[in-house]
Amino acid sequence: MSLPSERSRLTDIEKYRGQVLSHPLARGIAPNEVREHLASVPRQRFPMVAYANRGPDPCIQPRGGFPLFEAQYQLTQQLSEAGADFIPLTIDSYTRQNEYDTATQLLHRSEEEGKNYLNGYPLVSHGHELTRQLYCDLKKPVSLRHGTPDARLLAEIAIASGIAEIEGGAICYCLPYSEGFPLDRSLLYWQYVDRICAIHSTDDAPINRESFGPLTATLVPPAVVIAVEIIEALLAAEQGVASFAVSFGQTGSILQDIATATVLRELTRYYLQEFGFGSVQNYLVYHQWMGQFPAQRERAAALIACSAVVSSIIGADKIVVKTVDEALGVPRPEINAEACDTVRYVLRTFRSAENVTSPMIESEAALIRSEARSILDAVFNIPGSDFWDSVFQAFHRGFLDVPFAPHADNANKLLSVRDAVGSIRIADAANVPITHEDAQLEKELLESREDRNDKTYRQMLADIRLMV
Amino acid sequence: MASVYQGRVVIGVIGDDIHIVGNRIMQLALEESGFQVFNLRTRIRPEQFCQAALEVNADAVFVSSLNGEGEYWCNDFRGLFHKVGLGHILLYVGGNIVVGKRSRDEVERLFKAFGFDRVYHQEPDIGVAIAQLQEDLRHVAAQRTVKAHGH
Numbered sequence: 001m002s003l004p005s006e007r008s009r010l011t012d013i014e015k016y017r018g019q020v021l022s023h024p025l026a027r028g029i030a031p032n033e034v035r036e037h038l039a040s041v042p043r044q045r046f047p048m049v050a051y052a053n054r055g056p057d058p059c060i061q062p063r064g065g066f067p068l069f070e071a072q073y074q075l076t077q078q079l080s081e082a083g084a085d086f087i088p089l090t091i092d093s094y095t096r097q098n099e100y101d102t103a104t105q106l107l108h109r110s111e112e113e114g115k116n117y118l119n120g121y122p123l124v125s126h127g128h129e130l131t132r133q134l135y136c137d138l139k140k141p142v143s144l145r146h147g148t149p150d151a152r153l154l155a156e157i158a159i160a161s162g163i164a165e166i167e168g169g170a171i172c173y174c175l176p177y178s179e180g181f182p183l184d185r186s187l188l189y190w191q192y193v194d195r196i197c198a199i200h201s202t203d204d205a206p207i208n209r210e211s212f213g214p215l216t217a218t219l220v221p222p223a224v225v226i227a228v229e230i231i232e233a234l235l236a237a238e239q240g241v242a243s244f245a246v247s248f249g250q251t252g253s254i255l256q257d258i259a260t261a262t263v264l265r266e267l268t269r270y271y272l273q274e275f276g277f278g279s280v281q282n283y284l285v286y287h288q289w290m291g292q293f294p295a296q297r298e299r300a301a302a303l304i305a306c307s308a309v310v311s312s313i314i315g316a317d318k319i320v321v322k323t324v325d326e327a328l329g330v331p332r333p334e335i336n337a338e339a340c341d342t343v344r345y346v347l348r349t350f351r352s353a354e355n356v357t358s359p360m361i362e363s364e365a366a367l368i369r370s371e372a373r374s375i376l377d378a379v380f381n382i383p384g385s386d387f388w389d390s391v392f393q394a395f396h397r398g399f400l401d402v403p404f405a406p407h408a409d410n411a412n413k414l415l416s417v418r419d420a421v422g423s424i425r426i427a428d429a430a431n432v433p434i435t436h437e438d439a440q441l442e443k444e445l446l447e448s449r450e451d452r453n454d455k456t457y458r459q460m461l462a463d464i465r466l467m468v
Numbered sequence: 469m470a471s472v473y474q475g476r477v478v479i480g481v482i483g484d485d486i487h488i489v490g491n492r493i494m495q496l497a498l499e500e501s502g503f504q505v506f507n508l509r510t511r512i513r514p515e516q517f518c519q520a521a522l523e524v525n526a527d528a529v530f531v532s533s534l535n536g537e538g539e540y541w542c543n544d545f546r547g548l549f550h551k552v553g554l555g556h557i558l559l560y561v562g563g564n565i566v567v568g569k570r571s572r573d574e575v576e577r578l579f580k581a582f583g584f585d586r587v588y589h590q591e592p593d594i595g596v597a598i599a600q601l602q603e604d605l606r607h608v609a610a611q612r613t614v615k616a617h618g619h
Contacts, residue, residue: 177486404489
């Protein structure tokens with residue numbers, strides 16, 4: 001047994017940090033100079049401060065990244081003016097795959113031709129000195145959104161640029177995004193990222209880490225999401241991260257969203273305290289529907305508005321918003337700004353009293369809680385050199401199994417479909433260690449489904465296209 | 469759950485495409501219809517489809533593409549199978565197989581010229597392809613019987 005522990009902290013990181021920072025694109029980043037820069041940026045640029053001042057509504061965060069500096073600057077201004085509380089910096093796919101040469105070439109081509117040859121901001125190619133200029137007059141946190149299994153250099157440059165929130169994690173940014181990146185390496189590389197976030201944190205201005213709970217956003221049972229979120233929170237806490245947000249994506253069932261939020265919040269606190277990390281600040285982030293979006297803008301707008309209401313009901317600290325053009329591709333800045341405005345309007349107009357509950361919500365929460373605890377306890381009991389090693393082996397054993405993850409280390413045996421009220425049910429847990437009683441209850445709840453006797457693949461297709 | 473054994477099918481997503489959802493549903497659908505599925509999963513090159521078909525003695529190969537890379541990779545797909553003596557294998561392709569908006573007729577002609585037996589561009593119902601696969605396999609079996617009697 002190798003439980004989460006401070007003993008796994010990379011206290012000797014400076015021995016190999018030099019290797020990462022010697023990359024030419026690190027452009028001579030010096031940790032001391034970065035510390036001075038972070039001390040000089042306004043305190044409102046740190047998520048802890050933004051969350052503390054958020055008032056009754058969740059903070060609003062859009063998504064967005066353009067290859068050219070000027071376009072990214074304009075986007076930042078527009079989103080900020082439209083009422084975004086967190087400003088996104090979404091990274092292009094080549095940088096995410098550590099293909100910096102290709103990203104740089106396509107950046108030059110974009111600059112020369114005035115067209116976008118990248119689907120995000122190539123932060124490593126631009127470098128920290130230029131990127132600091134994006135945020136000169138900004139008094140809101142910037143959130144790094146990517147999908148990178150090896151984000152060591154990227155995170156160094158982000159922090160050096162004054163970005164105080166790093167999204168991702170060893171599991172959530174590897175399994176759904178890569179089919180072959182070795183999971184053990186991802187676990188080690190994210191230890192590095194967590195550690196440098198901790199090193200650059202101060203008590204009143206910690207760098208916030210945020211996990212990406214939607215995972216594949218395709219029928220992932222809440223208990224699996226919760227297990228992954230808590231594992232990543234514990235891995236970060238091991239490295240000394242002081243501020244951590246867990247998240248999940250809209251499930252498609254309001255009942256299940258409320259139950260998931262309740263259990264996720266409760267168990268994150270519980271396990272952090274259990275392993276001696278009770279001082280870590282926690283936040284809960286809610287992602288608007290991450291599955292297939294309706295192509296009709298009216299329907300997309302309705303979906304965006306409804307999920308904004310859910311974020312208020314569950315008392316989320318932040319909501320990550322979609323746009324009416326989600327089904328069509330990367331949205332124009334105006335459309336993105338419009339989405340922030342819509343969500344702000346809904347949050348202000350339909351402010352919810354917290355703690356909405358009902359017997360059905362309570363029994364759903366009890367089931368999710370029991371399943372998540374069974375999975376986590378099983379992971380804690382796997383022998384390994386360190387906690388990360390037990391986590392790695394948990395995937396090989398199929399204890400952790402993320403539906404529709406392309407990754408070769410994922411078992412892909414768990415089968416999930418929706419019940420009559422749209423909640424995600426485990427039809428076959430395969431090797432995921434939930435109790436016999438919980439598995440039985442999942443099956444009973446599935447009986448309510450009308451097309452229960454139709455082929456499984458037809459049910460799944462209907463479930464995936466739920467919102468279309 | 470599974471019906472009578474129907475045959476062996478190699479499936480996978482071609483090119484550098486990592487879209488796995490359709491691939492997983494396809495596997496499930498074929499298995500539920502009685503096929504033995506050899507799923508190569510994502511980022512598969514034409515040679516890998518060919519190699520797998522040869523190794524498992526497949527009855528059919530099902531190529532999918534969601535990001536439209538199909539057109540680039542599938543050029544002369546049948547030719548590859550000819551080279552290894554699998555010239556008569558059933559070849560199917562489906563998904564979002566070309567980039568940009570083009571008519572289904574045009575896309576079907578293009579891929580039939582590449583040597584595919586059936587083309588399902590933006591066909592929402594996997595059931596159609598499975599029914600046609602079963603039909604084609606019966607036809608192949610019948611042809612074999614005719615040939616055997618002809619000698």
